[in-house]
Amino acid sequence: MKKNIIISLILILKVGYSTSQTVYQIPGASQQPRWVFPVYIEDAIGQKDTLYYGFSPGAFVGPVLADTIFGEYPVPYDFVNLNASASPVTSFIMYKVEIIDTSLSYYSFQLTVANTYPPTKFKWDVSTFRSDSLPFPNQSPLPNAEMHIDWYYSHNITPCPGQGFAILVTDTASGTFCFMKDSMVMDNVFPGPVDIMLGLQFRPWTGLQPVGVQQVEKNKLKIYPNPVTDNLRISIKNHVDNIQLSDLTGTVFKEYRQINSDDFIISMKDIPNGMYIIQITDNSKNQYHEKIIKTN
Numbered sequence: 001m002k003k004n005i006i007i008s009l010i011l012i013l014k015v016g017y018s019t020s021q022t023v024y025q026i027p028g029a030s031q032q033p034r035w036v037f038p039v040y041i042e043d044a045i046g047q048k049d050t051l052y053y054g055f056s057p058g059a060f061v062g063p064v065l066a067d068t069i070f071g072e073y074p075v076p077y078d079f080v081n082l083n084a085s086a087s088p089v090t091s092f093i094m095y096k097v098e099i100i101d102t103s104l105s106y107y108s109f110q111l112t113v114a115n116t117y118p119p120t121k122f123k124w125d126v127s128t129f130r131s132d133s134l135p136f137p138n139q140s141p142l143p144n145a146e147m148h149i150d151w152y153y154s155h156n157i158t159p160c161p162g163q164g165f166a167i168l169v170t171d172t173a174s175g176t177f178c179f180m181k182d183s184m185v186m187d188n189v190f191p192g193p194v195d196i197m198l199g200l201q202f203r204p205w206t207g208l209q210p211v212g213v214q215q216v217e218k219n220k221l222k223i224y225p226n227p228v229t230d231n232l233r234i235s236i237k238n239h240v241d242n243i244q245l246s247d248l249t250g251t252v253f254k255e256y257r258q259i260n261s262d263d264f265i266i267s268m269k270d271i272p273n274g275m276y277i278i279q280i281t282d283n284s285k286n287q288y289h290e291k292i293i294k295t296n
Contacts, residue, residue: 021127026052026097029071033059033099035133037202040123043116044192047082052097053109053200055135059099070099078115082193085112088244088279090252102135108287109200110279117192123183126171129205136204143205146170149184150199157186173207197277199289223278227293232266238282240264245271245278245292268294 024036033056042048052071059067066072077083077092085094088110100107113120129145136144147169151157157167168179188194222235234240239262245254253271256264260283276292 021131022125023131024052024125024128026054026071028073029069029097031069033070034102035128035131035135037124037128039111041082041084041113041116041120042123043082043118043120045117047116049082049084049113050096051084051086051111052099053086053202054099055102055133055202056099057102059101066095067097067099070097072097072099080115082116083114085114086110088112088246089114090246092251104285107201107285108289110287110289111196111198111200113196115193116196118188118190118194119185120187120196121183121185124169126169126182129170129202134202136202139205142207143170143172145202146205146207148201148203149180150201151186151197157184168208170205170207172205197289221280221288221290223290223292226290227295228268229295230267230269232268232278232292234264234266234278234280236262236280236282236288238262238284238286240280241283241285242281243278245276247274247276 024038025032026036033054035056036052036054039051039053040048041050054070056067056070059070066074072095074093075083075085075096077089077094083094085096086098086109087095089112094112098109129143129147130140131144132138134144138144149167149169151167166178167184169181169184170179171181173179186196221237222233224233226232234243240259241257243254243256243259243264243266244252245266246252253276254266256266271294273294273296276294278290278292280288280290282288
């Protein structure tokens, strides 16, 4: 009789990384942030765009208090061609740069791509996760950081099984089935143009498969009913600070600030039927995103 012997192993997959790091700069910025992470985007018909994320002491969060010294300038929304934004699209305004304070190391960045013809390719330099400028502990010779990517619509990403499983981005993985090194390709069931929305988080390196932003949120955050007809209820362990409800083009339908409550109700009676994105910021400045469907 065969016996199944389970041996606990941590298998480290080293995917040809280099210890050399390129220090990237933001074009047009009068001051460069401490750490910069460019994301290069290209779709099937050759349309391109570039976004810049990063950390720097004293940086503000969001487009309301844009850090112009770091190149955070508003760009008009293009209704025809591919255009991307590093922060939530508000009133058809996009931003190519999003730099935040180093104290907000678990901040959820948003990446929006409009009018893209899939498959759409995203590229980055994974060696930047070994930088000493990151607001994370030094784990040399392992990376100091990894990136988690969460997506919200029906896209196909091989080998990842589907929405709800976050993508791990690192050059050194441990026990994971859904990780990328320096790029990923997203396809769609529709031919295009389509819009893509991603959530990005930079975390201290573990090399382990993340469970997905949306799955983690279920333990902290409840949004119901969904689909919704009349009232949408939000319950969260940390008090809600800000709430923003927008459609897929970024048009803001409702916005609430300085709520300071763990339970909140939004009337959806005056909202047209359709799909929306609700963005919730708690009093610890953590951000959560969820897809909401409004029906009669």
